[in-house]
Amino acid sequence: MxxxxxxxxxxxxxxxxxxxxxxxxxxxxxxxxxxxxxxxxxxxxxxxxxxxxxxxxxxxxxxxxxxxxxxxxxxxxxxxxxxxxxxxxxxxxxxxxxxxxxxxxxxREPDNRFLYEVGESTLSVLHEGRLFFAFTGRVTHAFGRLLRGKAAYSGRDFGQYVQEAGVEALPIVSLISLLIGMIFAFVGAMQLQYFGAGIYTADLVGVAMVREMAPIMTGIIMAGRTGASYAAQIGTMKVNEEIDALTTLGINAIDYLVLPRIMALVLMMPLLTLYADFMGIVGGLLVGVVMLDISPMQYLQQTLNAITLSHLFGGLFKATVYGSLVAMAGCQQGMACGGSALAVGQCTTRAVVMGIVAIVISASLLTIIYINLGI
Structure with a gap:
């Protein structure tokens, strides 16, 4: 019908x-x-x-x-x-x-675009934070296996990572630290000369470099250089399914790929920071001698009188913290990388951003702690 x-x-x-x-x-x-x-x-x-x-x-x-x-x-x-x-x-x-x-x-457009974007960003940050802390727990277990002699990694690879995070980073650290020291000295000399206290430019440069600027600038340099490299290397390995191959062979990827990278950067950061301290003071010395009409020995003596061991070791401890955060951010983003070439670029960018944000937050917290401890 x-x-x-x-x-x-x-x-x-x-x-x-x-x-x-x-x-x-x-x-x-x-x-x-x-x-x-x-x-x-x-x-x-x-x-x-x-x-x-x-x-x-x-x-x-x-x-x-x-x-x-x-x-x-x-x-x-x-x-x-x-x-x-x-x-x-x-x-x-x-x-x-x-x-x-x-x-x-x-x-469908949300009723309030601003609140929607804020909510999306907040959820994204919380999600990344949960992933980072979960990865931190896995790395902590890996260090426990390392102390018990049960973590397997290549000693040759560790030596390569030390070279990449140490000697090969000296040129950029030298340039940035020298320029930062010169900038601090120039600004300090211009202002302090009004009060007849130009000699204290050496104190300003020495304390600022040793305590704050050298660790922070070195950490930021390593975040953009080494942290990004870690994320790209591990992310590419994940795209090529090399990490899956390691797992199939019974090799723990955290032990084999992450541990040596973190140890190399944590080991090199204090040494790079010491070198950055020296280059920053040299930069301040060059500007101080030219602008203040003082001898190099006067400048160096004033610097040595201003810097204390608490300043030095406080800065080195900060450098160690920054190095561990940068290495963790790079490795975590590499392990969380997706399965495409686009994902490798995205995880590299996130590694740099996360590393720099972690440095700034930890620097603020450590500075507050140092002030309360009288360091």
């Missing part, structure tokens, strides 16, 4: 849609234009109901028609009464409208 559809507007402003015949995908398609046009244009209609007493067999063709009618009615603010439909059709119709359209869900 051919499918049929008709509509009648009653005195109660109700549009009754009558369904008849067999509704099948194999049968001739029934036009819905009459009903849809009436719903879209006739403002008298307040309610839509269905009469399916003459309906025969049906399949999804009926549901497609009912979905179109109900969607148009709801868009126009009409009430829809589905009691006249078969029970199975009502259930399928409700299921079709249970979840909003995917396109509508994806493109």
């Amino acid at each position: 051919e499918p049929g559809l008709s509509s009648v507007l009653t005195a109660e402003r109700e549009l009754t849609v009558t369904l008849s015949g067999d509704w099948s995908l194999l049968a001739e398609e029934v036009s819905l234009d009459e009903v849809l046009d009436a719903l879209a244009s006739d403002s008298v209609i307040e309610r839509v109901s269905f009469d399916a007493s003459g309906l025969g067999q049906w399949d999804s063709a009926l549901i497609i028609a009912l979905v179109a009618i109900r969607k148009t009615a709801e868009e126009q603010g009409r009430e829809v009464d589905e009691t006249g439909l078969p029970r199975g059709a009502r259930q399928l119709l409700e299921l079709a409208f249970a979840v909003p359209d995917r396109a509508e869900t994806e493109h």
Whole structure:
């Protein structure tokens, strides 16, 4: 029996849609234009109901028609009464409208874009923090295995990491530290000369470099250089499934890849910071001798009188903390890298950002602790 559809507007402003015949995908398609046009244009209609007493067999063709009618009615603010439909059709119709359209869900704009962005960023930071602390726990267990002699890693690789984090970093550390020392000395000399206290430029440069600037600048340099390198190396290994191969061979990836990198950077950071201290003082010496008209021996003697062992060891401890944070950030982002070349670039960027943020936060906390301890 051919499918049929008709509509009648009653005195109660109700549009009754009558369904008849067999509704099948194999049968001739029934036009819905009459009903849809009436719903879209006739403002008298307040309610839509269905009469399916003459309906025969049906399949999804009926549901497609009912979905179109109900969607148009709801868009126009009409009430829809589905009691006249078969029970199975009502259930399928409700299921079709249970979840909003995917396109509508994806493109729906939040009510407050600013709060939405803040919430998304906060959740992202918390997620990254949980991943970092979980990785810290795994590394701690790995160091426990190392102390018990059960951690397997390559000594040759460790030597290579020491060279990369140490000797090969000297040129950039030298340049930055020398310029920072010269900048501090120039600013200090310009200001202190007004009070006739130009000689104290040596104190300013010496204490600032040894206690704060040398550890921080060295840490930031290593975050952009070595931390990014760690993330890229491990991330590329993950993309190439080399880490999966190590796991298949029974080799712990944390022991083999992460431990030697962290130990190398933690070992080299205090040494690089000592070298940065020296280069910063040399930079201050060059500016001080030229601008203040004092001898190099006077400048060096004033510097030695200003710097104490607490300044020196406090700065070296900060350098050790910064080195561990940079290495942890680089290795953690490398291990969390996705499976594409794009993911390698993203994890490298996140490693640098995370390393620098960790340095700034830890520097603030350590400075507060040092002040309370009188260091």
